[in-house]
Amino acid sequence: MTTSQTTAAVSNPRPSSQWLITLVGVALLIIGCFLSWSYVPALLGNLSVNFFPGAIQIFMIIVGVLGLFFLLLRKGLFPGAHKLLDSARGLRALSVTAAAFMVLVVIVIGLQAPGLANADPGVFVTLVGALAMVAGSFRMPSDPTVDPITVHLPSWVEILVIVAMLTVVLFGAAYALGQEDGTVFSLFLLFLAGLVVALARAGLFSWFGVIAQRNRRVIMLGAFAVAFLFPFTQNGSDANMSIATQVLIFATTALGLNIVVGLAGLLDLGYIAFLGAGAYVSAMMSHSAFANIGWKPPFLVVVIISAIVSSALGLIIGSPTLRVSGDYLAIVTLAFGEIFRLTVNNLDGNNGPDLTNGPNGIPGIPELEIGSFNFGDTHNVLGIPLGRFANYYFLLLVVAAIIITVFTRLNNSRIGRGWVAIREDEKAAEAMGVNVFGLKLFAFAGGAFLAGMAGSIKAHQDVSVTPDQYIFLESAFLLAAIVLGGMGTVAGVLVGATVLKLLPEKLRFVADYRLLTFGLLLVLMMRFRPEGLVPSQRRALEFHEDDADLAERIEDAHIEAVTPMEGRA
Amino acid sequence: MTTSAPERPAAAAPTGSPVLEATGVVMRFGGLTAVNNVDLRVNQGEIVGLIGPNGAGKTTFFNCLTGMYKPTEGQVKFEGTVLPPKPRAVVQAGMARTFQNIRLFANMTALENVMVGRYCRTSAMALTSIVRGPKFRREEEATRARAQELLNFVGLGRTSEHLARNLPYGDQRRLEIARALATDPKLILLDEPTAGMNPKETEEAKQLIFRIRDMGLAVVVIEHDMRFIFSLCDRVLCLVRGETLIEGSPHVVQSDPRVIEAYIGKPDEDELEEEAAKEDHA
Numbered sequence: 001m002t003t004s005q006t007t008a009a010v011s012n013p014r015p016s017s018q019w020l021i022t023l024v025g026v027a028l029l030i031i032g033c034f035l036s037w038s039y040v041p042a043l044l045g046n047l048s049v050n051f052f053p054g055a056i057q058i059f060m061i062i063v064g065v066l067g068l069f070f071l072l073l074r075k076g077l078f079p080g081a082h083k084l085l086d087s088a089r090g091l092r093a094l095s096v097t098a099a100a101f102m103v104l105v106v107i108v109i110g111l112q113a114p115g116l117a118n119a120d121p122g123v124f125v126t127l128v129g130a131l132a133m134v135a136g137s138f139r140m141p142s143d144p145t146v147d148p149i150t151v152h153l154p155s156w157v158e159i160l161v162i163v164a165m166l167t168v169v170l171f172g173a174a175y176a177l178g179q180e181d182g183t184v185f186s187l188f189l190l191f192l193a194g195l196v197v198a199l200a201r202a203g204l205f206s207w208f209g210v211i212a213q214r215n216r217r218v219i220m221l222g223a224f225a226v227a228f229l230f231p232f233t234q235n236g237s238d239a240n241m242s243i244a245t246q247v248l249i250f251a252t253t254a255l256g257l258n259i260v261v262g263l264a265g266l267l268d269l270g271y272i273a274f275l276g277a278g279a280y281v282s283a284m285m286s287h288s289a290f291a292n293i294g295w296k297p298p299f300l301v302v303v304i305i306s307a308i309v310s311s312a313l314g315l316i317i318g319s320p321t322l323r324v325s326g327d328y329l330a331i332v333t334l335a336f337g338e339i340f341r342l343t344v345n346n347l348d349g350n351n352g353p354d355l356t357n358g359p360n361g362i363p364g365i366p367e368l369e370i371g372s373f374n375f376g377d378t379h380n381v382l383g384i385p386l387g388r389f390a391n392y393y394f395l396l397l398v399v400a401a402i403i404i405t406v407f408t409r410l411n412n413s414r415i416g417r418g419w420v421a422i423r424e425d426e427k428a429a430e431a432m433g434v435n436v437f438g439l440k441l442f443a444f445a446g447g448a449f450l451a452g453m454a455g456s457i458k459a460h461q462d463v464s465v466t467p468d469q470y471i472f473l474e475s476a477f478l479l480a481a482i483v484l485g486g487m488g489t490v491a492g493v494l495v496g497a498t499v500l501k502l503l504p505e506k507l508r509f510v511a512d513y514r515l516l517t518f519g520l521l522l523v524l525m526m527r528f529r530p531e532g533l534v535p536s537q538r539r540a541l542e543f544h545e546d547d548a549d550l551a552e553r554i555e556d557a558h559i560e561a562v563t564p565m566e567g568r569a
Numbered sequence: 570m571t572t573s574a575p576e577r578p579a580a581a582a583p584t585g586s587p588v589l590e591a592t593g594v595v596m597r598f599g600g601l602t603a604v605n606n607v608d609l610r611v612n613q614g615e616i617v618g619l620i621g622p623n624g625a626g627k628t629t630f631f632n633c634l635t636g637m638y639k640p641t642e643g644q645v646k647f648e649g650t651v652l653p654p655k656p657r658a659v660v661q662a663g664m665a666r667t668f669q670n671i672r673l674f675a676n677m678t679a680l681e682n683v684m685v686g687r688y689c690r691t692s693a694m695a696l697t698s699i700v701r702g703p704k705f706r707r708e709e710e711a712t713r714a715r716a717q718e719l720l721n722f723v724g725l726g727r728t729s730e731h732l733a734r735n736l737p738y739g740d741q742r743r744l745e746i747a748r749a750l751a752t753d754p755k756l757i758l759l760d761e762p763t764a765g766m767n768p769k770e771t772e773e774a775k776q777l778i779f780r781i782r783d784m785g786l787a788v789v790v791i792e793h794d795m796r797f798i799f800s801l802c803d804r805v806l807c808l809v810r811g812e813t814l815i816e817g818s819p820h821v822v823q824s825d826p827r828v829i830e831a832y833i834g835k836p837d838e839d840e841l842e843e844e845a846a847k848e849d850h851a
């Protein structure tokens with residue numbers, strides 16, 4: 001058989017020494033996790049019970065099981081799997097994760113127990129196991145035959161993989177949100193990052209990228225289902241839903257900004273002002289005692305008006321500035337953000353009309369009511385209570401779905417191609433008949449429209465609007481979410497927004513030194529991955545103009561993803 | 570190679586009628602007059618060559634014709650109407666170009682590059698694109714089909730999904746031509762379409778230009794390769810230091826001593842001039 005010949009090089013039936021060392025390491029790692037790590041029960045969750053692993057011990061068991069899986073792949077567990085996954089690279093990343101994780105755990109025990117005298121042997125068994133994995137896996141040869149993007153599996157398997165990934169994401173997010181202990185949360189992040197890196201290095205994600213392109217609709221629906229189900233996992237607890245709602249409104253706004261920044265390539269430093277404009281319009285038309293506009297139309301009308309006001313501002317700012325070259329826009333939008341803040345700060349009746357109530361803002365905005373559905377009430381669905389935040393969460397989910405639809409559909413259309421052409425070479429685009437100014441203005445005003453829409457909901461969810469909610473720093477955070485997550489992708493922005501909102505909520509340190517940590521994070525991103533965590537392929541190419549290998553790889557993956565469709569057509 | 574000729578672009582004027590009439594075009598950059606009072610008339614179905622030594626102002630003249638520069642003086646008439654100096658209006662009117670230093674959208678696929686060229690001949694706006702009704706899908710499908718057809722026409726049919734930046738040099742030049750053709754031009758301006766090509770590719774490029782002409786388009790081509798120009802063009806215009814030196818049939822231009830002189834230069838005369846310039850400065 002020919003397959004056995006090609007695999008022979010990799011799956012040598014006689015186990016090599018490094019394979020055995022790694023196996024022993026994995027075994028020790030897992031065994032250690034079933035023993036007590038420290039007899040102080042209050043530490044790191046409870047790690048003091050033998051044969052009953054605590055949370056962070058379960059992380060290591062997962063690492064161990066995955067390591068075992070990689071090891072078995074090298075022995076030919078599945079025929080053909082050697083093309084899909086480079087097990088050696090995966091094992092290396094896993095073992096480094098495990099070692100770093102265990103060193104940290106030992107340090108934490110030393111500091112918090114306090115003293116290493118309080119450590120039980122189990123922690124050292126696992127540590128030694130992790131070190132053995134490092135020793136073994138780093139001498140393991142990589143597999144040159146790996147070529148994940150050419151692997152074709154039946155489409156039901158592909159969909160199963162997507163469903164599995166999304167399920168993992170749902171449980172991961174629920175777990176991370178529910179985690180009270182900052183140290184455990186940090187360790188969880190380390191574990192998660194290590195897992196992602198291991199799978200990426202093994203080549204799973206380049207394969208996943210191809211099947212994701214092929215099954216785009218399944219992913220969209222699946223992700224939406226996961227997000228929809230999330231409140232049902234919270235048992236009516238408001239603590240997490242409040243954070244989730246904040247994440248969602250931040251992500252929704254960032255998605256709108258990503259149309260401007262990521263797709264059209266315009267640097268907008270005052271985007272928060274468009275959100276603010278929407279929020280203020282909505283607040284002024286609400287039933288708040290401090291609202292100064294007498295007309296109180298139904299909320300759906302208010303949403304439209306807020307969006308229109310925002311986009312009108314966008315048109316006013318955009319039409320003179322978008323004709324001149326790029327840098328001016330950044331400065332003008334920066335100034336616009338300040339003007340907006342100062343204006344709402346001053347429209348208090350003393351100088352100019354009494355519209356915004358000045359620095360006090362507009363408090364006491366009542367809960368939203370659409371039809372007879374009041375967003376402040378708790379509703380029971382299938383016996384699961386869904387409180388105030390869950391209500392807003394669902395509404396925001398709908399808005400996010402609208403923005404995502406707008407985003408992806410525009411991106412894959414004549415307009416989207418025009419934007420790419422403008423980003424690539426504005427002069428050439430113009431010479432080929434692309435309406436450069438019109439497309440830029442459309443992106444700018446359209447982004448403002450979406451921000452206005454989100455803002456009108458935010459006003460109700462926040463109960464009050466004040467000028468200091470809409471300061472430059474917020475625009476900067478929105479941009480940071482995009483840069484971190486990835487310009488021009490939906491998934492990237494969702495990841496970026498989640499990280500930036502969740503970290504300060506869960507880690508005191510990040511909350512206290514928010515600017516410092518975000519700044520460092522961005523510097524590191526610029527240095528090592530300027531295209532963001534989940535970049536669009538095109539953006540990755542733009543950031544690596546000289547990387548011929550990358551261009552080849554992306555081209556191959558693209559051809560792989562489009563070929564079957566054309567074959568069918 | 571598939572050579573299915575794309576359908577002829579919109580209402581073709583009777584052969585021989587002028588498509589482009591540029592009169593008295595002057596382009597000054599500060600004190601430098603890059604193009605000085607140049608006239609050019611291009612008839613339908615004609616291939617006109619534009620030659621001249623480096624820095625003669627050929628590319629600048631193209632930029633004036635296509636609205637990328639606003640000429641200091643003179644006017645550009647296309648099919649009887651004066652064109653505003655706006656690239657988009659020029660493309661809309663039916664004049665497309667390629668660039669001397671290739672200016673493709675490097676990170677787009679070949680097909681997407683050509684599809685961008687269709688921009689000005691399609692109309693899907695925001696709401697249409699978001700709602701995606703049958704009209705949108707029909708237009709998108711037609712755009713794709715036409716782009717693929719043009720790629721086949723220039724001989725890039727099988728590399729449609731390749732990134733423009735990954736294509737070999739000669740293919741990039743042909744892709745630029747396909748992209749320009751996608752705008753349904755009546756006149757196409759080619760700026761050194763064979764620069765960097767080997768003899769075989771150059772010959773293919775010549776055949777391609779003939780096929781473009783046979784579709785009913787007028788062609789203006791800048792080239793330094795004299796054999797290429799004289800075997801291709803119906804008429805040749807030679808620019809020297811921004812001014813028209815001579816215009817006529819390839820045979821006439823080829824045998825004119827001043828053309829040879831302009832390219833090779835009369836060493837002693839050049840030196841004299843340089844000395845004169847030095848004296849002027851002093």
Ligand SMILES: Nc1ncnc2c1ncn2[C@@H]1O[C@H](COP(=O)(O)OP(=O)(O)OP(=O)(O)O)[C@@H](O)[C@H]1O
Pocket residue numbers: 598601603621622623624625626627628629630669
């Ligand atoms: N934007 C500009 N600003 C100032 N000077 C310019 C500009 N564009 C061109 N020139 C000058 O105009 C003259 C003509 O340049 P042009 O590029 O048109 O020459 P060309 O005939 O195309 O030469 P080549 O055969 O080398 O391409 C040159 O002296 C050039 O330096």
Ligand SMILES: [Mg+2]
Pocket residue numbers: 627628629669
């Ligand atoms: Mg030139």
